[in-house]
Amino acid sequence: LPFIPMGQISPQERRYSVNHSAKRSTKCHNHTATSSKERHKALCASRMEAVLKYSSRHPKPAGLSLQYGTAGFRTKAEHLDHVMYRMGLLAVLRSKKTKSVIGVMVTASHNPEEDNGVKLVDPLGEMLVQAWEVYATNLANAEQQELQTVMTFIIQQEDIKMDQKASVAIGRDTRPSSESLSQAVIDGVTALDSKYHDYGLVTTPQLHYVICCRNTNGEYGEPTIDGYYKKLSRAFNELVKQVAVCGNGRLYLNVDGANGIGALKLKEMEQHLNSVLSLKLYNEGCKGKLNCECGADYVKVQQKPPQGIEVKPLDRCCSFDGDADRIVYFYKDHGGVFHLLDGDKIATLISTFIKELLVKVGLSLQMAVVQTAYANGSATRYLEDVMKVPVYCAKTGVKHLHHKAQEFDIGVYFEANGHGTVLFSKTAEDQIRQLASEETTDDKKKAAQTLQNTIDLINQTVGDAISDMLVIEAILSLKGLTVQKWDEIYTDLPNRQLKVKVADRKVIETTDAERRTVRPPGLQEKIDNLVNKYNLSRAFVRPSGTEDVVRVYAEADTQDNADALAHEVSLAVFHLAGGVGDVPKPLR
Numbered sequence: 001l002p003f004i005p006m007g008q009i010s011p012q013e014r015r016y017s018v019n020h021s022a023k024r025s026t027k028c029h030n031h032t033a034t035s036s037k038e039r040h041k042a043l044c045a046s047r048m049e050a051v052l053k054y055s056s057r058h059p060k061p062a063g064l065s066l067q068y069g070t071a072g073f074r075t076k077a078e079h080l081d082h083v084m085y086r087m088g089l090l091a092v093l094r095s096k097k098t099k100s101v102i103g104v105m106v107t108a109s110h111n112p113e114e115d116n117g118v119k120l121v122d123p124l125g126e127m128l129v130q131a132w133e134v135y136a137t138n139l140a141n142a143e144q145q146e147l148q149t150v151m152t153f154i155i156q157q158e159d160i161k162m163d164q165k166a167s168v169a170i171g172r173d174t175r176p177s178s179e180s181l182s183q184a185v186i187d188g189v190t191a192l193d194s195k196y197h198d199y200g201l202v203t204t205p206q207l208h209y210v211i212c213c214r215n216t217n218g219e220y221g222e223p224t225i226d227g228y229y230k231k232l233s234r235a236f237n238e239l240v241k242q243v244a245v246c247g248n249g250r251l252y253l254n255v256d257g258a259n260g261i262g263a264l265k266l267k268e269m270e271q272h273l274n275s276v277l278s279l280k281l282y283n284e285g286c287k288g289k290l291n292c293e294c295g296a297d298y299v300k301v302q303q304k305p306p307q308g309i310e311v312k313p314l315d316r317c318c319s320f321d322g323d324a325d326r327i328v329y330f331y332k333d334h335g336g337v338f339h340l341l342d343g344d345k346i347a348t349l350i351s352t353f354i355k356e357l358l359v360k361v362g363l364s365l366q367m368a369v370v371q372t373a374y375a376n377g378s379a380t381r382y383l384e385d386v387m388k389v390p391v392y393c394a395k396t397g398v399k400h401l402h403h404k405a406q407e408f409d410i411g412v413y414f415e416a417n418g419h420g421t422v423l424f425s426k427t428a429e430d431q432i433r434q435l436a437s438e439e440t441t442d443d444k445k446k447a448a449q450t451l452q453n454t455i456d457l458i459n460q461t462v463g464d465a466i467s468d469m470l471v472i473e474a475i476l477s478l479k480g481l482t483v484q485k486w487d488e489i490y491t492d493l494p495n496r497q498l499k500v501k502v503a504d505r506k507v508i509e510t511t512d513a514e515r516r517t518v519r520p521p522g523l524q525e526k527i528d529n530l531v532n533k534y535n536l537s538r539a540f541v542r543p544s545g546t547e548d549v550v551r552v553y554a555e556a557d558t559q560d561n562a563d564a565l566a567h568e569v570s571l572a573v574f575h576l577a578g579g580v581g582d583v584p585k586p587l588r
């Protein structure tokens with residue numbers, strides 16, 4: 001039977017399904033059940049010996065406890081060596097279980113340079129299935145003497161055949177600590193006598209792409225980084241060749257590379273693009289520190305341009321995050337006022353573009369947009385009321401958005417912070433490709449080909465700054481839109497994000513896709529009362545999955561009101577949820 005990863009069975013049939021390239025064991029099975037059980041036991045025992053031997057080179061600091069959170073493990077790099085080794089072990093078990101190549105990405109994305117982290121990539125390039133996150137946490141936190149017990153538990157619980165071959169693909173970002181940490185992952189894989197391919201410096205989405213290609217026997221694309229560049233650049237070049245681009249025939253874009261891997265890889269990608277796109281790269285990592293006063297997270301949260309980039313009025317600019325899976329756009333108007341075009345604006349641009357093409361080709365496919373509670377109220381209203389696109393709210397973390405988006409023929413999902421992509425079901429993709437190859441009216445065929453190239457340009461495995469950037473650039477040029485015109489499609493409600501330190505953030509429990517709290521008692525009532533004081537207002541709080549803080553979000557009719565509401569809600573959290581340190585101060 002084909003293996004369907006647990007928790008990933010979606011109502012829509014997906015375009016790509018796992019093709020088991022890793023062969024089953026060829027050993028003959030004419031022994032009795034008992035002797036095969038004994039052989040398995042002996043194999044486990046000998047592997048375990050190696051696991052423990054290698055493990056002593058990667059000791060766990062006693063008492064350290066971490067959790068596989070929204071995006072894997074993340075903390076100070078010096079605390080992660082044992083976690084990396086153990087994630088190497090877990091990746092092998094996951095590979096044996098799924099009979100597929102499993103990815104391990106060493107990165108802490110937008111966190112400071114001193115941090116690091118690790119996330120596992122499942123067979124179709126998706127995030128590690130949730131049920132295994134618990135194994136990851138247990139394995140990372142097992143004291144040295146408990147390691148064997150935890151490993152044995154996972155093997156038995158998942159009925160893992162230890163003689164099944166395994167293969168792990170490893171990638172890393174540009175942090176100084178990443179190279180030695182990825183070596184620890186390799187040690188884990190080696191301890192279990194398994195194969196690995198070290199892809200070295202890659203963006204997170206590039207690793208996801210390669211994993212998907214390898215497990216679908218190349219159906220998704222050529223399973224190399226060069227194959228990634230070729231696939232995306234071919235689609236992009238096809239898309240933009242039909243437009244007479246404004247001005248002197250070139251698109252100009254300033255890119256803030258966050259001093260990270262995205263800058264490095266964008267330079268490689270640029271060589272594959274026809275000269276129509278002229279990129280000016282800033283914060284490319286030669287001098288500045290990773291994510292330090294630059295990058296997508298800084299620009300989104302601080303609502304200001306990154307350091308080290310000269311922004312002239314109306315210049316189109318974008319920022320990547322530290323592992324290049326997020327992107328936001330921005331510009332300054334003639335008055336020098338900064339304008340941010342975040343994940344919500346990107347989702348609106350892309351879904352509008354796709355919807356218009358679907359009308360042109362006459363396909364009635366079900367399209368929806370998936371957001372989180374952080375989506376600006378104006379974006380949700382515009383999509384629902386003006387565009388008539390159904391909008392769904394998922395919990396924070398791309399795995400939640402990804403799963404929801406899989407329910408539709410075309411699922412566009414973006415977090416407000418710029419992480420997102422578009423998923424096409426098999427039905428949708430087949431119908432579009434069919435139309436693009438048929439003899440039909442010129443307009444219809446052209447629209448179908450545009451859709452087909454858009455599919456090829458999008459990295460469906462995960463949000464991808466490079467791919468999203470090219471999609472946006474293509475759409476803007478095809479629609480003849482300036483960044484200002486794109487921004488004017490709707491006006492964001494002023495908003496504010498704050499953080500509150502509490503003794504134990506788990507005291508806050510949420511419901512309704514994190515938009516309301518059920519604990520501690522009285523908090524939601526207090527938030528409701530505060531929200532009622534302002535116009536067009538909304539506020540919610542939730543414990544972060546990546547930092548030891550409670551996040552507060554508020555929006556209202558003016559920036560002053562959004563700031564005041566966010567501050568008042570912060571005070572409510574501080575007093576009702578066990579705040580520590582200084583009482584939150586007003587913003588102005």
Ligand SMILES: CC(=O)N[C@H]1[C@@H](OP(=O)(O)O)O[C@H](CO)[C@@H](O)[C@@H]1O
Nearest residue numbers: 070071397398415417544545546547
């Ligand atoms: C408000 C916000 O931006 N939260 C981010 C952040 O999660 P938290 O659980 O809020 O810490 O990091 C996640 C991983 O990168 C990302 O998916 C998410 O959107």
Ligand SMILES: [Mg+2]
Nearest residue numbers: 109321323325
């Ligand atoms: Mg990231």
